[in-house]
Amino acid sequence: MIAFFFVTGVIVSTWAVRVPDVKQQIDATPGAFGMALLGIPVGAIIAMTQTGRLVSRFGSRAVLIVSAICVCLTPVLPGLARSPSQLFAGLLVFGLFFGTMDVAMNAQAVRVESGYGRPIMSSFHGVFSATTIVGALIGATIAARGVAIALQFFSTGLAMILVVLLCSRWLLPAGEEESAGAGTRFAWPTGPLAGVSVIAFCTLLAESSVASWSGIFLKENLGATVRVSALAYTSFSILMAVGRFAGDWLARTLGPKLLVRVGGLLVFVGLGGAMLFPSIASVIAGYGLAGLGLSTIFPITMSAAGRTPGISASAALAAVAAAGAGGMIVGPPMIGQVSGATSLRYGIVLVALMGLVIAAFASKVGDRRIIADTATGFPEEIAEA
Numbered sequence: 001m002i003a004f005f006f007v008t009g010v011i012v013s014t015w016a017v018r019v020p021d022v023k024q025q026i027d028a029t030p031g032a033f034g035m036a037l038l039g040i041p042v043g044a045i046i047a048m049t050q051t052g053r054l055v056s057r058f059g060s061r062a063v064l065i066v067s068a069i070c071v072c073l074t075p076v077l078p079g080l081a082r083s084p085s086q087l088f089a090g091l092l093v094f095g096l097f098f099g100t101m102d103v104a105m106n107a108q109a110v111r112v113e114s115g116y117g118r119p120i121m122s123s124f125h126g127v128f129s130a131t132t133i134v135g136a137l138i139g140a141t142i143a144a145r146g147v148a149i150a151l152q153f154f155s156t157g158l159a160m161i162l163v164v165l166l167c168s169r170w171l172l173p174a175g176e177e178e179s180a181g182a183g184t185r186f187a188w189p190t191g192p193l194a195g196v197s198v199i200a201f202c203t204l205l206a207e208s209s210v211a212s213w214s215g216i217f218l219k220e221n222l223g224a225t226v227r228v229s230a231l232a233y234t235s236f237s238i239l240m241a242v243g244r245f246a247g248d249w250l251a252r253t254l255g256p257k258l259l260v261r262v263g264g265l266l267v268f269v270g271l272g273g274a275m276l277f278p279s280i281a282s283v284i285a286g287y288g289l290a291g292l293g294l295s296t297i298f299p300i301t302m303s304a305a306g307r308t309p310g311i312s313a314s315a316a317l318a319a320v321a322a323a324g325a326g327g328m329i330v331g332p333p334m335i336g337q338v339s340g341a342t343s344l345r346y347g348i349v350l351v352a353l354m355g356l357v358i359a360a361f362a363s364k365v366g367d368r369r370i371i372a373d374t375a376t377g378f379p380e381e382i383a384e385a
Contacts, residue, residue: 007164036084045322048103060111072161077091107317109124111313118248122247126247129295130241192310206290208328215229232283239292247299258362268359271290304364305319
């Protein structure tokens with residue numbers, strides 16, 4: 001499983017470092033470019049409404065392998081774009097496969113976590129976070145050598161496909177818990193999924209808003225240089241990776257409910273404090289604190305969704321992941337609208353308030369520790385791996 005989170009991190013970071021070059025290539029206005037970027041979350045939400053059915057029919061292993069290969073190849077499409085409409089179409093295709101892979105990958109991770117009998121989901125997501133940091137540095141180095149965008153995407157994708165094929169043999173085959181929900185299209189985020197979906201929505205809204213607006217606030221409101229402006233998101237990303245690697249131990253020690261509540265309060269204190277006493281140092285520190293707070297929350301929502309009684313894990317995961325993707329769509333433009341009407345400072349305060357919402361709904365993730373099924377024991381395929 002680690003390999004698949006690694007592959008996802010490499011692909012995402014490779015795309016991220018070439019975003020400015022893609023904008024220049026299509027010669028789009030900021031508004032048109034922003035609309036084109038919505039292709040990824042829109043495609044992901046569309047895919048997530050059907051992935052539960054695919055996993056129930058074919059198993060998460062088969063769906064994960066096919067979608068991972070497509071995720072590795074489809075970034076070439078936006079890399080070849082020459083207009084905002086072509087970019088949107090290319091990112092929509094990428095988002096379709098990325099959303100499918102995300103649900104299937106987390107469905108596999110939930111089964112592996114259950115087999116281990118202890119929380120490990122946060123570490124999986126920690127691999128993704130750490131890989132995006134390292135991958136961005138490598139991708140930026142390659143881009144600096146003048147490598148064409150599509151060529152970089154294609155060569156990186158081929159290398160990652162090799163990783164997928166080499167590591168796919170260790171994935172768990174379809175189990176009874178996946179086939180039991182055959183025919184399930186999509187579980188709407190209602191009932192026991194509603195509270196968890198609210199947390200996922202607020203979490204990814206905050207994450208996407210930080211990625212889009214943190215550097216802009218430092219540069220335009222506090223006069224920071226471009227290099228210093230990047231430190232806000234850097235501190236956010238590094239502390240998020242650190243928090244995720246420590247998250248499984250914290251979940252065992254504190255329990256998921258308390259961990260989510262503390263995480264939401266850290267987001268509120270970090271971003272709210274930075275906006276109350278704005279300076280370059282306080283903003284960088286505040287974003288780092290927010291990254292630490294958010295680090296374990298989304299992995300915990302995935303674990304909680306996968307254990308929802310009466311609903312197949314794949315359908316529940318798809319519902320919560322789609323809610324999170326909705327937050328990604330709403331977040332950045334919402335901050336833009338609030339900033340246009342007032343100021344960016346108030347827009348970021350609104351993100352800080354998402355931390356309070358997360359803390360208020362923390363009890364919805366439950367306080368259950370992961371316990372191995374002693375009747376079936378640890379899955380034989382995991383033990384052999």
